[in-house]
Amino acid sequence: MAKFFRAAIMGPPGSGKGTISKRIAQSFGLQYLSSGHFLREGIAANTEAGVMAKTYIERGMLVPDPVMTRLMLSKLEQLSSHSFLLDGFPRTLAQAQALNNRYQLDLVISLNIPYETLKERLSDRWIHPRSGRVYNMGFNPPQVEGKDDVTGEPLIQQDDDKPEALMARLRHYKEVAKPVIDLYKSLGILHSFSGTETDRIWPYINSLLSNKMHTLAQDAHQSQTP
Numbered sequence: 001m002a003k004f005f006r007a008a009i010m011g012p013p014g015s016g017k018g019t020i021s022k023r024i025a026q027s028f029g030l031q032y033l034s035s036g037h038f039l040r041e042g043i044a045a046n047t048e049a050g051v052m053a054k055t056y057i058e059r060g061m062l063v064p065d066p067v068m069t070r071l072m073l074s075k076l077e078q079l080s081s082h083s084f085l086l087d088g089f090p091r092t093l094a095q096a097q098a099l100n101n102r103y104q105l106d107l108v109i110s111l112n113i114p115y116e117t118l119k120e121r122l123s124d125r126w127i128h129p130r131s132g133r134v135y136n137m138g139f140n141p142p143q144v145e146g147k148d149d150v151t152g153e154p155l156i157q158q159d160d161d162k163p164e165a166l167m168a169r170l171r172h173y174k175e176v177a178k179p180v181i182d183l184y185k186s187l188g189i190l191h192s193f194s195g196t197e198t199d200r201i202w203p204y205i206n207s208l209l210s211n212k213m214h215t216l217a218q219d220a221h222q223s224q225t226p
């Protein structure tokens, strides 16, 4: 049976998870699942999970573990025979344990980016709220200033991307992520990357994934050879 490759990406807000995920999905054909994207989709469509999630997100809180786990596991169920990359999930230890009971990850990428860099990037981050498309005025600006490339609709800056909200978000991220990172470290699947530029980190992630996927393909071939 073919073995599917299962990965997750972790890092504080602004660390480049979305940017790097897009590159991974394009280069390696992994299905990209972003918890934030599914939540925004659910909120727009007024689904049960969306209505519930909205009340927490509006208050700057994490969505409760059972809601998040149900949502993400059901999305994963729909693509059970596919390689995937998770972004934004698992966020807490309870989510990581629930995921691990159903799917064992092959690899977890953790991004360590200095605080000053996060602050600069987020103060320059503009998003198209309906699709979640992300721009940066220096790094990947839109074709027309202030407008989404695809729809031409206005871009916005999120309140919690402003420097005054960042320190609290970062502290919160560290607290919640630590046990998750420790778990993946203990499972031997954690790979951490540090730096200030996505374009310098990307070649290392690219070559790690190439090696992992090559090994996986070889293992699958050997297990099929009589």
Ligand SMILES: Nc1ncnc2c1ncn2[C@H]1C[C@H](O)[C@@H](COP(=O)(O)OP(=O)(O)OP(=O)(O)O)O1
Residues within 6 Å of the ligand: 011, 012, 013, 014, 035, 036, 037, 039, 057, 060, 061, 062, 063, 064, 068, 087, 088, 089, 090, 091, 092, 095
């Ligand atoms: N796994 C999760 N568990 C609980 N709440 C979540 C989870 N994923 C997302 N959320 C909630 C809280 C988030 O503030 C909100 C939006 O998520 P997301 O788009 O991932 O942005 P974020 O606020 O975490 O910042 P960033 O994308 O910059 O890391 O949805």
Ligand SMILES: Nc1nc2c(ncn2[C@@H]2O[C@H](COP(=O)(O)OP(=O)(O)O)[C@@H](O)[C@H]2O)c(=O)[nH]1
Residues within 6 Å of the ligand: 011, 012, 013, 014, 015, 016, 017, 018, 019, 020, 121, 122, 124, 125, 126, 134, 135, 136, 137, 138, 139, 140, 196, 197, 198, 199
């Ligand atoms: N200047 C600069 N901006 C970057 C770099 N990598 C990503 N960005 C931008 O920084 C912001 C945060 O990146 P994003 O991928 O949204 O991070 P996430 O919050 O971890 O998903 C976005 O506006 C990106 O376009 C980089 O190397 N340099």
